[in-house]
Amino acid sequence: xxxxxxxxxxxxxxxxxxxxxxxxxxxxxxxxxxxxxxxxxxxxxxxxxxxxxxxxxxxxxxxxxxxxxxxxxxxxxxxxxxxxxxxxxxxxxxxxxxxxxxxxxxxxxxxxxxxxxxxxxxxxxxxxxxxxxxxxxxxxxxxxxxxxxxxxxxxxxxxxxxx
Numbered sequence: 447x448x449x450x451x452x453x454x455x456x457x458x459x460x461x462x463x464x465x466x467x468x469x470x471x472x473x474x475x476x477x478x479x480x481x482x483x484x485x486x487x488x489x490x491x492x493x494x495x496x497x498x499x500x501x502x503x504x505x506x507x508x509x510x511x512x513x514x515x516x517x518x519x520x521x522x523x524x525x526x527x528x529x530x531x532x533x534x535x536x537x538x539x540x541x542x543x544x545x546x547x548x549x550x551x552x553x554x555x556x557x558x559x560x561x562x563x564x565x566x567x568x569x570x571x572x573x574x575x576x577x578x579x580x581x582x583x584x585x586x587x588x589x590x591x592x593x594x595x596x597x598x599x600x601x602x603x604x605x606x607x608x609x
Contacts, residue, residue, distance in 0.1 A: 486538055493523045499536040504568060504590070507542050509554050514546030521557050528561030539566035541590050552579055559585035 486502040493509050507527065513520045524542075531537045540562045544554040555576055559567040566587025569577045580586040 491527070493520065493527070496527075496530065499534060502536050502538055504538050505531060505540045507540060507558065509542060509544040509546075511545040514544060514550040514554065517550065517553060521553070524554065524557050525561045528558070532562045532565050537565055539568050539587055541568040541570060543570075548575060551576070555580060556583070556585070559587075 486504060488506055489497050489499070489503045490506045490508060491497055493507065493513055497503075497505075505527075507524070509520060509524070513523075528540075531540070540558055542554050542558045544551040555567075559580070567580070567585055568588045568590040569580045569586050570590045571577065577586070577589075
């Protein structure tokens with residue numbers, strides 16, 4: 447009982463005081479019965495990869511450590527992806543998982559947020575450094591709350607980030 451009360455405070459539903467669009471990845475676009483939850487796919491891409499889209503998707507672009515060492519080429523590749531997908535009607539938004547030093551990762555986040563406009567830039571709630579930086583620089587389009595095997599991990603991430 448005591449544990450349930452504590453979890454309720456940090457549950458995703460307790461954040462409904464903010465305007466929320468709940469989305470569940472890895473599903474279809476259709477609305478689920480009574481919940482008003484939109485479903486879509488998360489498509490993971492490497493920096494130099496392309497994907498054929500057949501349904502609504504959030505693009506999750508992975509930028510490796512070796513790619514952040516060559517920033518001009520990496521930024522150019524990211525802008526090339528954006529040229530392909532930023533106006534695509536099935537793309538809901540983009541998120542970037544970048545490796546490397548914090549200054550290099552910041553450049554990737556900024557480049558993606560700029561290049562993919564008008565698409566929304568989603569920040570994983572578990573990535574505190576990215577969330578803090580994106581909030582301070584005003585380019586957060588939404589929070590990406592990944593719910594894995596233990597949904598309480600995501601709730602804890604919301605509490606830690608005070609999101």
